[in-house]
Amino acid sequence: MAGAPAQGGEGGLPRAAGLPVCYASRLGKPRTIGGPPVAMTLTEKILAAHAGRSQVRPKEMISVRVDQSFTDDLGGPITFHVLESHKVEKVFDPERFFVSAMVNTPSKDISAANTVMKMRGFCRRMGIERFFEGGNAGIHNALAIEQGLVLPGEILVGGNSHACTGGGVGAFATGMGSTDIAAILITGRTWLRVPETIRYVYNGELPRWVTGKDLILATIGKFGVDGAQGKAMEFAGEAISALPVEERFALPNMAVEAGATNGIIEPDEKTLAYVGPRARRPFTPVYGDPGAGYAAAHEVDVSRLEPMVAFPHLPSNTRPLSEVREVRVDQVYIGSCTNGWIADMRAAARILKGRKVAEGVRLIVIPSTTGVYRQCLREGIAETVLDAGGIFSTPTCGPCIGAHMGVLGDGMRSVSTSNRNFVGRQGSTRAEVYLVNPHIAAATAVLGRIGSPDEL
Amino acid sequence: MAGVLEGSAWTLGDHVDTDVIIPARHLLTFDPEKLAPHCFEGVDPTLASQIRPGDIVVAGHNFGCGSSREHAPIAIQALGVSCVIARSFGQIFYRNAFNLGLPLLEADLPPGAVRAGDRLSVDLATGRIENRTTGAAFDAAPIPDFMRELIAAGGLIPFVLGRRA
Ligand code: SF4
Numbered sequence: 001m002a003g004a005p006a007q008g009g010e011g012g013l014p015r016a017a018g019l020p021v022c023y024a025s026r027l028g029k030p031r032t033i034g035g036p037p038v039a040m041t042l043t044e045k046i047l048a049a050h051a052g053r054s055q056v057r058p059k060e061m062i063s064v065r066v067d068q069s070f071t072d073d074l075g076g077p078i079t080f081h082v083l084e085s086h087k088v089e090k091v092f093d094p095e096r097f098f099v100s101a102m103v104n105t106p107s108k109d110i111s112a113a114n115t116v117m118k119m120r121g122f123c124r125r126m127g128i129e130r131f132f133e134g135g136n137a138g139i140h141n142a143l144a145i146e147q148g149l150v151l152p153g154e155i156l157v158g159g160n161s162h163a164c165t166g167g168g169v170g171a172f173a174t175g176m177g178s179t180d181i182a183a184i185l186i187t188g189r190t191w192l193r194v195p196e197t198i199r200y201v202y203n204g205e206l207p208r209w210v211t212g213k214d215l216i217l218a219t220i221g222k223f224g225v226d227g228a229q230g231k232a233m234e235f236a237g238e239a240i241s242a243l244p245v246e247e248r249f250a251l252p253n254m255a256v257e258a259g260a261t262n263g264i265i266e267p268d269e270k271t272l273a274y275v276g277p278r279a280r281r282p283f284t285p286v287y288g289d290p291g292a293g294y295a296a297a298h299e300v301d302v303s304r305l306e307p308m309v310a311f312p313h314l315p316s317n318t319r320p321l322s323e324v325r326e327v328r329v330d331q332v333y334i335g336s337c338t339n340g341w342i343a344d345m346r347a348a349a350r351i352l353k354g355r356k357v358a359e360g361v362r363l364i365v366i367p368s369t370t371g372v373y374r375q376c377l378r379e380g381i382a383e384t385v386l387d388a389g390g391i392f393s394t395p396t397c398g399p400c401i402g403a404h405m406g407v408l409g410d411g412m413r414s415v416s417t418s419n420r421n422f423v424g425r426q427g428s429t430r431a432e433v434y435l436v437n438p439h440i441a442a443a444t445a446v447l448g449r450i451g452s453p454d455e456l
Numbered sequence: 457m458a459g460v461l462e463g464s465a466w467t468l469g470d471h472v473d474t475d476v477i478i479p480a481r482h483l484l485t486f487d488p489e490k491l492a493p494h495c496f497e498g499v500d501p502t503l504a505s506q507i508r509p510g511d512i513v514v515a516g517h518n519f520g521c522g523s524s525r526e527h528a529p530i531a532i533q534a535l536g537v538s539c540v541i542a543r544s545f546g547q548i549f550y551r552n553a554f555n556l557g558l559p560l561l562e563a564d565l566p567p568g569a570v571r572a573g574d575r576l577s578v579d580l581a582t583g584r585i586e587n588r589t590t591g592a593a594f595d596a597a598p599i600p601d602f603m604r605e606l607i608a609a610g611g612l613i614p615f616v617l618g619r620r621a
Binding site: 103161 | 471473475476479480481483484485486497498501517518521522523524525526527530544546547548549551552555556600602611612613614616617619
């Protein structure tokens with residue numbers, strides 16, 4: 001595990017196994033608070049800094065300053081209603097908040113349109129200027145990163161469970177409900193229970209067609225949908241370092257699918273090169289202390305992994321692709337805040353190029369933001385999808401959550417690059433959703449059944 | 457939320473996620489009256505019409521996992537469910553429920569301890585759960601102090617507004 005910091009204690013033993021050990025932090029000397037300095041994980045260090053403390057301990061309740069927050073057209077109306085009914089006339093800092101109408105966008109019906117109108121009115125009154133809808137639409141979890149509104153060392157609390165995606169740039173990022181977001185809008189702070197950190201170390205070289213998405217699917221498959229309940233999942237190791245930055249985002253994105261509070265990846269040079277030009281404010285990357293205590297540490301040899309398929313109806317219901325027998329599909333959806341990045345669009349286009357979608361399969365490709373959408377147009381990706389017989393849409397959550405655009409009917413089967421395959425997630429409670437990476441999704445669209453690009 | 461609750465039990469399994477509690481197609485509103493009839497639709501579409509005010513939902517691990525939608529605890533509350541007992545809860549759901557004043561109890565009930573239709577009494581202050589039908593009693597983990605403070609203040613928003621003033 002070249003270059004990675006030492007794990008908690010010997011072999012990642014929890015801190016409770018011995019007295020805290022004093023190590024020099026990478027950013028200088030650890031600070032003391034009366035006793036000996038205690039090594040902290042990346043997550044703990046960010047939380048301590050935002051609590052105005054030199055140290056926090058797992059399971060403590062703390063109050064932290066929030067650097068950035070956001071909401072959308074599902075949670076937003078409740079947040080704004082809560083504020084209005086309590087006669088809140090001013091938000092803490094309108095610069096630190098943004099809104100994206102993304103689920104039912106472009107407004108699928110009158111009610112969705114009314115929601116957007118109301119949210120715009122609220123934002124205007126409160127001086128919130130960042131509003132994404134229409135010609136700048138995008139999924140907030142992706143926008144936060146793309147727009148440089150979540151930065152290494154920061155705290156992002158979004159009104160969406162997949163706000164944890166932001167951990168991919170080395171931030172503490174977590175999702176909360178509408179009332180919690182309302183409280184953040186009032187005070188600029190929130191309360192948290194400091195999560196213990198579980199460290200997942202991925203070693204070895206990734207085989208062909210295996211991506212960041214497969215690492216997280218395999219991890220959830222192994223540890224279950226509550227395998228990291230209330231914990232921080234820290235992803236590390238040479239396989240993570242080797243991944244392009246955008247391919248890493250699938251890991252923290254799906255941390256919530258393991259029940260985690262947050263997922264986080266220590267920022268490296270690639271991260272800083274990615275984030276630097278986008279950043280809307282100065283930031284200081286934070287790194288975990290060597291010798292920090294972990295609740296557990298797990299190592300995964302990725303060189304033996306295959307592309308993973310999560311069968312209905314839980315993300316943990318995974319099987320390696322080679323064990324998947326004939327599964328015919330009606331719809332393939334490539335997009336979402338998990339796999340709607342330009343890297344994912346390119347991966348799909350490479351496979352679709354010069355090929356045709358199988359008879360009877362509806363392929364829907366949706367970039368996660370307008371920025372990605374534009375890039376797809378520039379690179380001819382949109383045309384590749386259309387030539388293959390697919391649909392190429394402007395950004396929306398739409399099919400991911402069965403809201404609109406490609407809602408599944410009774411008995412329909414969808415293969416999806418998104419993150420959840422719960423009963424009824426993409427439409428009918430009698431439909432089925434299988435989760436895969438973009439390579440497998442594109443190959444499946446061509447084959448008409450779940451399969452590998454190697455079969456084309 | 458002080459005092460002792462009494463009601464009939466409804467039993468659900470593990471990992472009851474927010475998509476089955478209230479599917480996205482119903483999220484164009486957050487009106488409790490409109491959400492209630494669709495509550496638990498993904499588990500059993502007839503459940504909402506059978507649950508009576510005061511009833512208690514008893515579930516397995518990870519109840520409320522999945523999305524941050526506050527519509528889930530709103531819908532459960534709108535059915536009149538007085539509290540949810542589960543082995544564990546999805547963390548965002550847990551916060552949302554207390555923020556709205558829907559009490560949750562974490563209890564590692566032995567298998568078969570509560571069957572659908574059993575009469576339960578639940579003391580929120582002590583975490584004591586009594587199955588009036590079978591006569592058995594169990595202890596849930598006490599509700600954390602901070603959650604009690606929230607409830608005492610009348611929910612999260614009054615709590616933070618009070619604090620700021
Ligand atoms: S893409 Fe899907 S998972 Fe991501 S925010 Fe939208 S609905 Fe949620």
